[in-house]
Amino acid sequence: HRGEHDNRRVFENTLAAFKLAWHENADGIEGDFHLSADGEVVCIHDTDTRRVAGPKLIVAQTPWKELAALDVGSWKSPAFKNERIPRLADVLDILPSHKWFFLEIKAGPEIVAPIRRILEAKHADPARVILISFDTKVVQACRKELPAYQAHWISTLKDFDAKRGDYERQLAESGARGLQFEAKAAVDPAWLGKLREQ
Secondary structure (H helix, E strand, O other), rough: OOOHHHHHHOOOHHHHHHHHHOOOOOOOOEEEEEOOOOOOOEEOOOEEHHHHOOOOOOOOOHHHHHHOOOOOOOOOOOHHHOOOOEHHHHHHHHOOOOOOOOOEOOOHHHHHHHHHHHHHHHHOOOOEEEEEOOOHHHHHHHHHHHOOOEEEEEEOOHHHHHHHHHHHHHHHOOOOEEEEEOOOOOOOOHHHHHHHHO
């Protein structure tokens, strides 16, 4: 989702970034999604627009029309002036059939039903679109509303040795079909093997 952030070529969570991924033969993309005030599922990492657009608008309190008017590219590079915040439907429209799409849900469970409607309308492939969230309640909602899709729980697994039991419980309660965690987490093969069996 960073769009070659380190190389300063394009900005994150934009169609330009995703198209660059396809141009460079990436296996897939990851995008972050919030719900606008009027129910649009929009592709942006933060809860507000200040970092990517200048003006600070709270995404959940702003209608899509206002969010759509923001320029999220020109502060990064003049070459991307007038790059806009895309909606989930826009991202799905440029998703090649053989590529992966990790759809990170940044909002609460209320966003899951709108996501379901969009995925159904766009005939998104459950084998290629994977729903991910740090919120176990969101993962639970995904498993209920979108059972054909994989829903993964994301965690840092911080203080793993002291909290491994808590992590096992949260993962089980979420109903997640996968776990994504930081590479530096102190997990061990036996623990991961047990989770795979479950």
